[in-house]
Amino acid sequence: MFNNIMIDRETAYAILKSDGFLKNIDIRISELREGYVELEVPLSDSLMRIGGIMNGAAIMTVSDTAGALCAFTGENVVNEVTISISFNFSRPVKSGPVIFKAKMTKKGKNIAYCRVETFDGEGELCAEAIGTWYITR
DSSP states (O other): OOOSSOOOHHHHHHHHHHSTTGGGSOOEEEEEETTEEEEEEOOOGGGEETTTEEOHHHHHHHHHHHHHHHHHTSTTOOEEEEEEEEEEEOSOOOSSOEEEEEEEEEEOSSEEEEEEEEEOTTSOEEEEEEEEEEEEO
């Protein structure tokens, strides 16, 4: 399933669809290149909470996914697991589609460092995440 160079869009979608939890979220890959991933998620009732805003746990889940796929964009990566991820929420997500932009800020032999920004449908920054992923080659 994995190539020996860098993850491609088809493989990324296969990863999302094979995950028992993530396959229930409509995650669309807008951009995928070395060190950068952009995901788009339409707002749906299943992602909303009281007050008409996106559930924070949903934001965290998709942010973690964006960071994980970003870690996969390194050369010869065959798997990854989240080591640590920290979130800051600055405003509620009230409109969609919601955009998650993940950028790899540093990579080592077995650790990828990524920053993920979450934007609402108006293009406003709503949340930021910084995380580390253990990668196997």
